[in-house]
Each structure stands twice: as C-alpha cells, then as structure tokens.
Amino acid sequence: xxxxxxxxxxxxxxxxxxxxxxxxxxxxxxxxxxxxxxxxxxxxxxxxxxxxxxxxxxxxxxxxxxxxxxxxxxxxxxxxxxxxxxxxxxxxxxxxxxxxxxxxxxxxxxxxxxxxxxxxxxxxxxxxxxxxxxxxxxxxxxxxxxxxxxxxxxxxxxxxxxxxxxxxxxxxxxxxxxxxxxxxxxxxxxxxxxxxxxxxxxxxxxxxxxxxxxxxx
Numbered sequence: 001x002x003x004x005x006x007x008x009x010x011x012x013x014x015x016x017x018x019x020x021x022x023x024x025x026x027x028x029x030x031x032x033x034x035x036x037x038x039x040x041x042x043x044x045x046x047x048x049x050x051x052x053x054x055x056x057x058x059x060x061x062x063x064x065x066x067x068x069x070x071x072x073x074x075x076x077x078x079x080x081x082x083x084x085x086x087x088x089x090x091x092x093x094x095x096x097x098x099x100x101x102x103x104x105x106x107x108x109x110x111x112x113x114x115x116x117x118x119x120x121x122x123x124x125x126x127x128x129x130x131x132x133x134x135x136x137x138x139x140x141x142x143x144x145x146x147x148x149x150x151x152x153x154x155x156x157x158x159x160x161x162x163x164x165x166x167x168x169x170x171x172x173x174x175x176x177x178x179x180x181x182x183x184x185x186x187x188x189x190x191x192x193x194x195x196x197x198x199x200x201x202x203x204x205x206x207x208x209x210x211x212x213x214x215x216x217x
Contacts, residue, residue, distance in 0.1 A: 001027060001030070001031035001034060001035070002028060002031040002032065002035055004027060004031075005024045005025070005027035005028035005031050006024065006028070007024070008020055008021065008023055008024030008027060009021045009024035009025065009028075010024075011024075012024060019056050019057060019058075019059075022055070022056045023053070023056060026049060026050075026052045026053055026055075026056070029049050029052065030042065030045055030046065030049035030050075033045055047128050051121070051124065051125065054117070054120070054121045058117065061113060061116075061117065062113065064113060064116075065108050065113050068112050068113060068116075068148075068149065068152075069092045069106045069107075069108070070092060071149055072092075072106050072112060072149065072152045072153055072156060073089055073091075073092045073093070073094060073106045073156075074089065075149070075153040076094060076104075076106070076153050076156040076157050076160065077089040077094055079153060079157045080094070080102070080157055080160045080161070083157070083161065085102060085160060085161065085164050086098070087102055087160065092105060092106040092107070093105045093106075094106070094156075094160065096164070102160045102163045102164055103163075103168070104156065104159060104160055104163070106156060112148045112149060112151070112152035112182070115148045115151060115152060115182050115183070115186065116144060116145060116148040118183075119144040119147055119148050119151075119186055119190070120141065120144040122144075122187070122190065123140050123141050123143060123144045123147070123190055124137075124140075124141045124144075126140065126190060126194060127140035127141055127194070130194050130198065131194070131197060131198070136197045139197065140190070140193060140194060140197065143189075143190070143193055147185075147186040147189050147190060148182070148186060150185060150186065150189065151181065151182035151183065151184075151185045151186040152182055154181055154182070154185050155178055155179065155181045155182050158174070158178055158181060159171050159174055159175050159178065162174045
C-alpha cells in the first residue's frame, strides 16, 4: 500500500494532476500505520483516513450540475403548480403563466452541487457514528443525493412562493439567505433516515401485534 501510494504521487506529479497526488497522500496516511501497527490499528483508521478524500477538490462532479439543475427545476415547477402557482418551465427557467410574478432561473450556483458535497461528508460521518452495519452506513451515505435535491427543491419553491405573495424584491432578499433551508430540511431528513435504519423492526412488529390482539390495552 505504501508503494501504491508513492506510485500515485509519482503519476500525479508526472501528469500534473494534483488530485491524483493528493489521493496518494491519503492512501499513504493509512498505509503507514498499517505497515507499523498492523491490521488491528489500520481497521480503526480506515474511515478517518478515507474521510480525508473530501479534502481533495472533486471538480469532475461539476458535470452533474446540468442534470441537477433540470431535476430541481422540474420538481420545483410541479410543486409550485400543485400549490396553486400557475407556472411553466423553459429549460431551467420557471416563469408565471400570464404574468411576471414568478421569474426564476436555476443557475449553476443553484444546482445543489455544493450542498451535495457537504451532505455527502455529513452523511458519511453521521453514518459512521450511528450505524452498526456497513450496508446501513452506505445507504445513509447514498441518501445524500436525494436529500440535496429535496432541500434544493424546497428552497426554489419557497422563493417562488415568496415572489408570488410578496413580490420580487422580497424574493431576491430571501434568495440570498434561504440557503439555510436546504440544510435544515436535509439534516432533518438525514436524522429521520438514521433513526429509521436503527429501528428494531421485530420489536415494532411485536408491538403492533400486541396492539391488534389487545385493543383495550
């Protein structure tokens, strides 16, 4: 593993790819205690060292910006129409039908990619602390993508509702500060998912069975 880490650094230096070199540093950070202390210590350090990957700029994820913009605009348009705001979508733009009360454009900064990276780090850390099995940890980590999308949809929808009810000026002001909504919604859902994964379904089934057989109790 140490040789592999040094090889990654050499390849990154030769190809002028800093991210590959940094990945080699992360692998070396884990390989050194593995070499000197053995697998028992290395097993404990596997997640902390892997978490350092989030320190590496993951610029290739910017390719997800356009699909995330489309998904957010489609879902937000559906939400706004369902709440009584008659809007239509043109690409990533959301505008009111027959008026200019709502005129939104889901630009690159509003795609949710930054929230996705932050939530990926949070869900992986939270999963490592609260989940006992590896599949549950991975399931919580993978949930970062839908959580980021849901939070972003709530954010865009709230801006549209404020624009419809109070005008564009207040909506512009809310747009600058309601990014906290993304994390409030996403973190709340993350906690719910974590609690759901930790549920003892046999105990829940037993309680329901007892309640059905003994309705008076």
